[in-house]
Amino acid sequence: MTQTTDILTEGTALKQYLVLAKSNKGRACVALIEQALSNQNVFVFGELLDMPNVQALxxxxxKQHYDLLNIFTFGTYSHYISKRLKNKDNLPPLTPQMSTKLKQLSIVYLSTISKIIPYSLLQKELEISNLRELEDLVIxxxxxxxIRGKLDQKNKHLEIEFAIGRDVPAASIDVLINALDSWVGTSDGLLKTIGELMIHSDKVHVANRKNKEDLEKRVEVAKSQIKLEAPEASIYDSFEYSEEFSRSRKGMKTKGGKDHTFKRP
Incomplete structure (x- = not known):
């Protein structure tokens, strides 16, 4: 993980605002929130939202600035647009920097739902009709x-490999814990299965090695027996061949030059 990612996810850049939020109230606290929302290195806001002076808003x-901070902490750009359409005074307008950041946070949110995000869904959620503008935002x-990923222009989707973490609302903590418990249970079961397979594999390996050693021993015994039997057969065959050759030579010297070679039965 790069240093930049650490800054974004660990809230390093947010710390200065947390210190100021301890003493700033009312309008001064609102100015503090606006600065944090515009800071290009601040992407987590949960700690700021929990500060007493911020809660007091x-x-x-x-109150609308508290609600705006709440959307940046947990929500998306479409949440902001939806609430503002109901009542324009519900939320303050976004600066260009705020708008860009909330759209980026919306991409992060969508990445938790699917690692393949169609262009059409991104355009709808971010209210971007121009394809080039969308791709520039992703880049x-x-x-x-x-985020880390790549744009597939041919199939018109974004493939997500990594996205920064966001704050989790209190209402979703139990769901998250249950999901983690389920993941731990699945992991334990997988580890148990892998362990059993390793034990079985070791047993098969030992058995195969023993069978190989037994086979090699039998081969060596067979070779020894062949060596013991081979000399006798060789002497016998050589004796018969010499005797036959001697007779054949005598036959060749008979009268008339006829071949009276004795053939081996």
Whole structure:
């Protein structure tokens, strides 16, 4: 993981705002929130949202800024648009920097649903009709280490390899814990199966090695027996051949030059 990714996911750049949020209230706290939302290195906001002075904004005229921070913490660009369409005063307008960041966070959210995100879904969720503009946003997100992946222009989708983490709302913690418990259970079962396969493999290996050694011993015994029997057969065959050859030579010297060679029965 790169240093830039560490900054984005560990909230390093957010720390300065957390310190200021301890003393800033009301309008000063609102200005602090706007600065954090515009900072190009701040992509996690859960700790800022939990600060007492930020929580206190819910009971003031600045509640919309608290709601905006809440959307950046847990929501998406489409959530922002939907709420603002219902009532324009529900949320403050976004600066260009805020708009870009919320769209990038929306891509991160979509990556948790599927690792293959169609262009059509991205255009709908981010309200971007121009394909070049969409691809530029994705490329910038990759360069910023917000996501890692590649654009498949032929099949018109984004393939996600990695995305930064986001804050989890309190209501989803139980669901997340259950998912992690299920993953741990599955992993334990897989490890157990792998262990059993390794034990079986070791037994098969030992058995095969023993069979190989037994076979080699039998081959050596067979070779020894052949060596013991081979000399006798060789002497016998040589004796018969010499005797026959001697007779054949005598036959060739008989009168008339006829071949009276004795043939071996």
């Amino acid at each position: 819910q009971q003031t005229e600045f 910038d997100s990759i360069y910023q280490n917000i």
